[in-house]
Amino acid sequence: MISLDYILEMPALVGVIFIIIGIIMLIFPPKKINMLYGYRTNRSMQNQKKWDFSQKYSAKLLALIGVALTCISTLNIFLNLEEVAEMVVSAILIISSILFLIVKTENKLKKL
Template identity: 40%
Template sequence: MAWTNPLFLIPAIIGVVCIAMGIIMRKYPPKQINGLYGYRTSRSMLSQERWGFAQQFAAKEFLKSGVRLASIAVLGLVVNIGNGVGLAIGLVIGLAFVAIPWMLTEKALKERFGEVEA
């Protein structure tokens, strides 16, 4: 097993960070709209109701995504490819699993509260 394989390390680290983010956001959600902490997008910051919904939904999605990504990282222990290719694949997979909770949360906000009017 290659613990230093980027195909293992990158998804594992990003997965653990996503899990930690999900746990923190779930246990200690920001109560008020702010520019420092929480799920902050223009759609989520339009109202307090949207803000609260987005915090709960995003926390759950980041937890799920992190667990899936950390599980996928195990493949990096058995698949041995070059470091450059492993780095590229690990980054693409990691970024995709960070983008998925964001896309799902934005979709849920749109479905629940409608389109943002300009």
Template identity: 40%
Template sequence: MDNISSYFISLLIPFIMIIIGFVHKIRAPKKINHFFGYRTFRSMSSQKAWDHAQKLLSYYSIRFGFCNSVISLLLLYLLPYSLDEITLINLGVSMIFLFIPIFFIENKLKRSFQ
């Protein structure tokens, strides 16, 4: 795998997270639905919880996407492994970063909308 492919693959998930965060910030779903938005039992329990969850999703997606991209770039430059191995490590790290916002959002919803 060449350098460009490694960078592309390593930064794909972080950039998608950032783009989704900005799109969601601009065009978050206004009403509770089963097709688009942050959809969990807690977020769909009331309109207030839904609105709050959509704002949190945007906030955390952007921030964790940026953190993930910085970590991915650091790993590409600092780890003494082959590009293939670093790319796989970055994909694993990115998968973790995809799920971290769920825990933060659910905890905030639990505290705010019991």
């Protein structure tokens, strides 16, 4: 069974994972449009220019979101929220971070 303490630390763990993946994607971006690796949406896969842009842009944004999630999760020390509230806040932070990444990247791709 997963410990409740582990679940409450999810934003920090997800933040670190986002940072690592963002750095890896910046260093080793997928060169060609593919269905396995990288930022893959219909818009990003329309042509090579959009593909290259979306890989670099989303990788940087992912790393920045990771830093923000990690920093925000440290505020938990000062907030003293109840466990259920912490779980809800954690879920909202993670889901909104992912949605922010997608919306921001897709809006930039629309302009290309």
